[in-house]
Amino acid sequence: CIRDRFSFHSTSKGFIGECGFRGGYLEMHNICPEVRAQMTKLQSIFLCPNLTGQLTTELMVNPPNPETESAEAVQQYQAEKGALLSSLKKRAEIVTTELNSMLNIRCNEVEGAMYAFPSLFLSDRVVQEAKAKGVQPDMFYCLKALEKTGIVIVPGSGFRQRPGTFHFRITTLILPEEKMFRKLQEFKAFNAWFHKEYSSPEVVQPPAGASAF
Numbered sequence: 001c002i003r004d005r006f007s008f009h010s011t012s013k014g015f016i017g018e019c020g021f022r023g024g025y026l027e028m029h030n031i032c033p034e035v036r037a038q039m040t041k042l043q044s045i046f047l048c049p050n051l052t053g054q055l056t057t058e059l060m061v062n063p064p065n066p067e068t069e070s071a072e073a074v075q076q077y078q079a080e081k082g083a084l085l086s087s088l089k090k091r092a093e094i095v096t097t098e099l100n101s102m103l104n105i106r107c108n109e110v111e112g113a114m115y116a117f118p119s120l121f122l123s124d125r126v127v128q129e130a131k132a133k134g135v136q137p138d139m140f141y142c143l144k145a146l147e148k149t150g151i152v153i154v155p156g157s158g159f160r161q162r163p164g165t166f167h168f169r170i171t172t173l174i175l176p177e178e179k180m181f182r183k184l185q186e187f188k189a190f191n192a193w194f195h196k197e198y199s200s201p202e203v204v205q206p207p208a209g210a211s212a213f
Helices: 033-044 051-061 071-100 124-133 137-149 177-197
Strands: 005-010 024-029 168-171
Touching: 005 051, 024 033, 024 051, 071 177, 124 137, 137 168, 137 177
Parallel strands: none
Antiparallel strands: 005 024
8 A cells, every 4th residue: 555655855965975066856646636737836826946957857857878888888877976975974974973072063964864862951041041141052153163163053942942941953065074073173162162161061952852853
C-alpha cells in the first residue's frame, strides 16, 4: 500500500548545491484530487523560475545516461557526483565531531542536511545579559560570535525552538575542508572564551525530555 506522499527537491538544497540557481519541483503521490487542485491553484499565482533555474532542474532530474550520452559523459557525472556526496558527508562528520568537543554544546549527527542545529547550554548570567539588551539569549551568543570571529551563525530562536532551550544553526558547506576545520577551531576558541567570560553557577538546561523544536 502506497501512502500519501509529498516529495520536494531543488537545485539549491539538493546535493548539487547550486545556490544561485533557483529551481526545483514538488511531487504529489496518492494525493486526493481536491488537494491537488488547491495546490495547483496556489502555485499558479507565482512566477515560474528563471530560465537558468529551469535548465538546472532539468539537468538535475535527467542526468547523463548510457542511452543518450557517451560512456565518458556518464562516467564523469558519476565520478563527480560520488566525490561531491563523499565530501558533503565528510564535512558533516567534521562539523558534528568538532561541535561535540566544545564546551556546553551538544550536536546530533548530521545525516543529510547542509546545516547542523546543535543545542547550546547557557549560563543564567547570559540569559540576564541578553534580557537587559532586549535580545534572545542565543541571539546574544550569535552576535558575540560574529563580533569576535566574523563567523555567521543563526540563533535557534528564529526557528520556533521549544521554550527553555537554546540552539544555533551552522553550515556544513564550507570549502575546502581544511578551511572548515580551521574555522571550527576559531569558533571553538570563541566558545571557550564566551562561557568563561559569562560564567555563573547555573547553566540553563532544557526541560526533561524536551527535543530541539
